[in-house]
Amino acid sequence: MHEQVAAGIGATLWPSCLDQLAQELPQQQFNTWIKPLTAQLAPDASRLTLLVANRFKLDWVRVQYAGRIAAILEQIQGHPVQVELALAPRKMQHPSGVVASIRTRSGVIEPPLAAELPAPVPVAESPSPDSHRSRLNTALTFGSLVEGSANRMARAAALHVANAPGQLYNPLFIYGGVGLGKTHLMHAVGNRLLESQPEARILYIHAEQFVSDVVKSYQRKTFDEFKERYHSLDLLLIDDVQFFANKDRTQEEFFNAFEALLAKKSHIVMTSDTYPKGLADIHERLVSRFDSGLTVALEPPELEMRVAILINKAAAEGAEMPEEVAFFVAKNVRSNVRELEGALRKILAYSRFNQKEISIPLAREALRDLLSIQNRQISVENIQKTVADYYKIKVSDMYSKKRPASIARPRQIAMYLAKELTQKSLPEIGELFGGRDHTTVLHAVRKIAGERQQLTELNQQLHVLEQTLKG
Incomplete structure (x- = not known):
């Protein structure tokens, strides 16, 4: 039944x-x-x-x-x-x-x-690797990637690797939160290299698939084939290496592949959700290899970059998004490119099914659930409490006149997050921090934004706080 x-x-x-x-x-x-x-x-x-x-x-x-x-x-x-x-x-x-x-x-x-699985079918031999064998997504190129200050350094490093593999920045380690373009950059490297070297042996793979391949090699006793596949590559692009955590044999095999590829001057590009030394349950010798080349961060896109992304992606869908609508959406969707794309899809679908032109009222209606959740969850008061809890100070210290570094620093961070995650103006934020002048808030915002680009530890703390606040 x-x-x-x-x-x-x-x-x-x-x-x-x-x-x-x-x-x-x-x-x-x-x-x-x-x-x-x-x-x-x-x-x-x-x-x-x-x-x-x-x-x-x-x-x-x-x-x-x-x-x-x-x-x-x-x-x-x-x-x-x-x-x-x-x-x-x-x-x-x-x-x-x-x-x-x-x-x-x-x-x-x-x-x-x-x-x-479906019954296996023999693989036809091809004289040169193509996008199917390399697993590259041909739509993800440097040309389709919107450049801004949030990804400029990572993009420049990736472009250098694509144009001169095996030389500088080996390995290239790219880290950042979800939906910031890490995978796009890796595919762009592979696609650019294939343009100049069609015979290059390239493989894009997620770390989970590498784990699965190690397990299959054990079960089937096919480690020679495994090593032939991974050790003979010209370029290995591997996503989300944090998934190697607590998998000792996988880490050992990846270490061996890593050493073999570097010895033959092949290039390795990796991504992770955190910087190498922030990885948990990964062998120290592997972490040191990750950190031996160039490590670059991808930040959440700034306002102008989010606007450009929305306009470009709308055009790719055959739609025209007015700049004022793009600014409205970009101000309300701040965390990552994936959320921007989701918001854009909702707006385009709403526009087409209702046969209405794209406008701010239409965008507000299409995104009403998203906007109501944001308005309900993220407030300056919530930011103050979250930051105070994180840095182990009192919430009252956020709007007190105390100025020791142990209090002033978290207060500046809370001001920065209030500017980034809410629609409040500088004077409004200053008022909620004990009646401070808007220039004080502006100084804090600029100071933390600048240091975020330089200090890995601060950047990681801000990522944690942002993800906590966004639920």
Whole structure:
């Protein structure tokens, strides 16, 4: 009986998800990426496998749409549905396997057992690596990356690596919060190198896939193939190395690959959510290797950069976003590029389905849930309390006249966050900090913003505070 009920629900699960996606996405996007997907649902409706035509489309769907698909399925079912992406059996497959893990709110979904995969198909040999074999997303280039002060140094370093691999900045370690463009930069490096060296052996991979490859090599006793694959690369691009934490054998194998690649002057580019010495449960000798090249940070994009991103991405979708609307959205969506893209999709969908031109009132209506959450959660008072708790001082110290460094410093940080995360003016912020003049607030904002660029520890503290405040 339970299976019959599940089957009944399952029959409408993917069609219902498609209906929702069709409402949210521009028609061209939906027809190109979502409509061609073939869905296979487990008998108990606990797992949905989406078959994709080729590796490039698989990676693109995983990056752009998989999270949203998982969220819609969970909303329809009332509980998490395991989502897997696989290459359709009739198409070429990558030798490392066909399934990509998807991160959902319930955590990382591990790839299924080999017995659950579509039947393997022999890989056709090609005289030179292409985007399918390298796993590069050809849409993520230096040309499509909006430059600003938040990413200028990281972009310059990545461009240097792409133009002269194996020389300076090896390894290149890029760190920053979620959605700031770390993955985009890595793909841009690979795509630029392929333009000048089509024969280059390049691989983009997420750290979780490296872990999975190590496990498979143990199970199948194929470590020679594993080493041949990783040790012979010209460029290794590996995302989110913090996932190596507490995985001793994986760390050992990555250390060996790292040493082998550097010995042959191949280049390694890595990303993480924190700087090398901030990584937890990673062997010291590996951390020292991470820190031996160039370490650069990606910051949340500043206002002008957020405006440019919105206008450019709207144009890429065939829509024109007026500058005043872009400024309105950019002022309210501050944390990262991914949230900007989500806000833009909502506005474009709202505009198209209501057949209205893009304007500030339309944007305010389309983003009303987002704006109400922000207005409810982030206030100057909340910032003061959060910062006071973090630095172990009293909330009353935020608006007192006390000036020792142990109090003045957190107070300046709270002023900086108040300017960054709320819509309050400088005089309004000053008033909430004990009636201070707006020039005092401006000095604090400029001081902390400048030091953030120079001091790694302060930058990391601010990231923690921002994520705490944003929930």
